[in-house]
Amino acid sequence: MSDLTFPRIDERVLADDGDALNFCSTCAFSQACLAEGMDKGSLQDLHMLVQHVGPVHAGDHLFRTGDPFEAIAAVRAGTVKTYVVDRNGREHVLGFHLPGEVIGLDGIDGDTYPCNAVALDTVMLCRFSFPKISVLAARLPGLQRHLFRLLSRDIGRAALLAGDWSADERMAAFLIGISQRLAARGFSPDRFQLTMARTDIANYLRLAPETVSRVLKRFQAEGMLGVERREVEILDRARIEALAAPVLRH
Amino acid sequence: MSDLTFPRIDERVLADDGDALNFCSTCAFSQACLAEGMDKGSLQDLHMLVQHVGPVHAGDHLFRTGDPFEAIAAVRAGTVKTYVVDRNGREHVLGFHLPGEVIGLDGIDGDTYPCNAVALDTVMLCRFSFPKISVLAARLPGLQRHLFRLLSRDIGRAALLAGDWSADERMAAFLIGISQRLAARGFSPDRFQLTMARTDIANYLRLAPETVSRVLKRFQAEGMLGVERREVEILDRARIEALAAPVLRH
DNA sequence: CGAACACTTGACAGCCCTCAACGTGAGTGG
């Protein structure tokens, strides 16, 4: 497993990128500008800032704890897992980042990344130098506002799983969350693949891997969910959402 | 208990405020400018933006879930509790905000506050209109950077208690956290008052109130902590920090 | 002084973690 330190990763421009005035539709920043009446010059400025990174292969790291913080990035394809390792050597999964979502925001406070980021499958990214996008944000109110919102949204998201929810509620919230986030990017909300291992899910939900297995099995036995290896299908969305409701909406 | 909706609260300038070029030392924004070589004109701009609010009395709300988001605020004196109420009527404490800390950042994403904020004792605030400070941030790179950092810091903080820590570890981390935050503002790190009820602590740490009582009692019995009603004294900082270590530092 | 509230203390049960063993699928080399 090679170790590609994210800020120093080899960069190459991909052929399937949009032209100078159009971002790829899954880009988390596309809405930032297009929807807010930004002029063409400004848009081009932002576009010139993007560095396309990838493909990064499963198991390769984008950055590690302590690497100098220089950039944030939007996931274009694949799944990125962020995690920390405590002094006892135990891994704590902080989150999974699907296409269209941004990683690295928690590095802004401090000069280094506070966590590790690893690709779970083949990942493509759009990288934004943070000093450069900060300068641009000062000129573009829409971009500044968008960055503030991205940051603010993560604060709320991090607090989601902090409650003392049951294993069933956590798992339901996890499944509905993935489903909604995939749907927002145009993927099927009812049938999708869990790109992460059971161990990672357990670690993220603060459960034992055995508990994850048992809950998924029970969901399947009760007809709420279809499970076959890492492929899942939402069969009774209403019931799963009912379980997830207290977690997702306070 | 009156209900002072934060954005519409009566405002008055306090006599003990700094002059036009000096913020009160506990203000979370003072570092933003003074430390980064900002020119006097810019500093005055920021200072003109501040609205001093208070005193707000214990039990009064600064804002409630759904109130229109218009401003963030730095706590100057007292303690603010933020919380949400789920559909079952159960309260979930999101955090306690001590002097020098900022509230309202999680309202930036969305047009309304996502939580309630209530004063636990007599509270004084510095209020910053968010639209106005955004505009100013576009002119002042140091201020923009400071705002980004405040937001980023909260993302990490929210993730702290998300782990599956034991009751002892949670309580130790809570005590050390309070101690460090008070020390950073010049208060005693070894002897301080818990301004919140046991129920609030329990709710914040995702424990039962009974468990909070038992853990505090055991800490006291083992000579780590002095407890007398809401007054606490750190007697064996090394041991409490050892307990808190896995929670505070990953 | 009395009532309401905060806090403490004790008994008990339940959820989930731990430990252990087994099953399964993908990749590898012969």
Add this chain to the structure above:
DNA sequence: CCACTCACGTTGAGGGCTGTCAAGTGTTCG
């Protein structure tokens, strides 16, 4: 093509931590 290996996932038994329920004590405020 097949056996092997290893990581991943599943299944079962048992125990500990902490929540729930209940009752009692102390404090504050009207």
